Amino acid sequence: MSETTTSTSAAGRFTGTRVIVTGGARGIGARIAERFAAEGAKLAVLDRLSGPGLDKAASIGAWFGEVDLAEPESTRAAMSAAIGELGGVDVLVNNAGVLEFGTVLDTTVEAWDRAFAVNTRAMLLTTQVAARSMIDAGLGGAIVNLASMAGKYGGENEAAYASSKAAVIALTRVTALELGEHGIRANSLCPGYVLTEMGAATRTQEMIDLWSSYSPLGRLGTPDDVAGLALFLASADGSYLTGQAVNVTGGMIMH
Structure with missing residues (x-):
């Protein structure tokens, strides 16, 4: 595991809050990390992409830990290192994920x-x-888990992905039930189609146009759309929300 430490002097509603973001090197995770940093959080970013991860951490004044989250012991070690570096943890954003397509x-x-x-x-x-x-x-x-619209409605050619995201929603609810007595809240976010690097190799303009037509707003989501709600759920404004699976789909699904 490699890491770097820098500092930031930004101020905001998360000043002094210790935040860990997984999958924070790019895409939605990077934008979430950027938004927390802009509001004064003390950040640790975990990702398997060491180059982009180190660059992102340096640009926002965060600590970076390289880790393959598919490896249990490495995951535990990276989390412990991040908590040690921050001096504790107040917010965990579980953003990292992989796309696996297949019927x-x-x-x-x-x-x-x-x-x-x-x-x-x-x-x-x-x-x-x-x-x-x-x-x-x-x-x-506060714990914020990134699930997916696919975890609620399924999706053709997404047997493994949709199933894993449905499991995230269930895990979040159990976490909320069991940890609420300790003042720990857990919620999940269910984004719809969001334009990020992760899906770039598999989409065409025709796909983007079709997916955009599914939303009453006529567009796809952006990392900022998801990041804004992630910060809300982690903030004092979301203090009475727990166990929820919140859609960020532009109205593609409404339940």
Whole structure:
């Protein structure tokens, strides 16, 4: 695991709040990290992409830890290192995820296991480490898990991905039920189609136009659309929200 430490002097509603963001090197995770940094948070970014991760961390004054979240022991070690570097943790944003495409008939065991290892099991492990630290500190905390619209309605050619994201929603609800007595809130976000680097290789302009037509707003989501709600759920303004799976879909689904 490689890391770097820098500092920031930004001020805002998260001044002094200790935040860990997984998958923060690019895409939605990077934008979430940027928004927290702009509002004064003390940040740790975890990602397997060391080059982009180090660059992003340096640009926003965050600590960076390189980790493959498919590896349980490395995940626990990276979380412990991040908490040690921050001096504790107040907010955990479980953003990291992988796309695995395949039909029910064609999905391989390897693709299924990879989707669940990164998209779901890693969230369990990071939550365990972070929540124990939050409980020991006695200050409560907030956990925001990135699920997906696919976790609510399914999706053709997404057997492993949609299933893993449905599991994220269930895990979030159990977390909220069990940790609420410690003042720890847990919510999940269910984005729809968001233009990020992760899906760039598999989409065409025709796909973008079609997906945009599914939204009453006539457009796809942006990382900022998701980041704004992630910060709300982590903030005092969201203090009575827990166990929710909040849609960020531009109205593509409304339940």
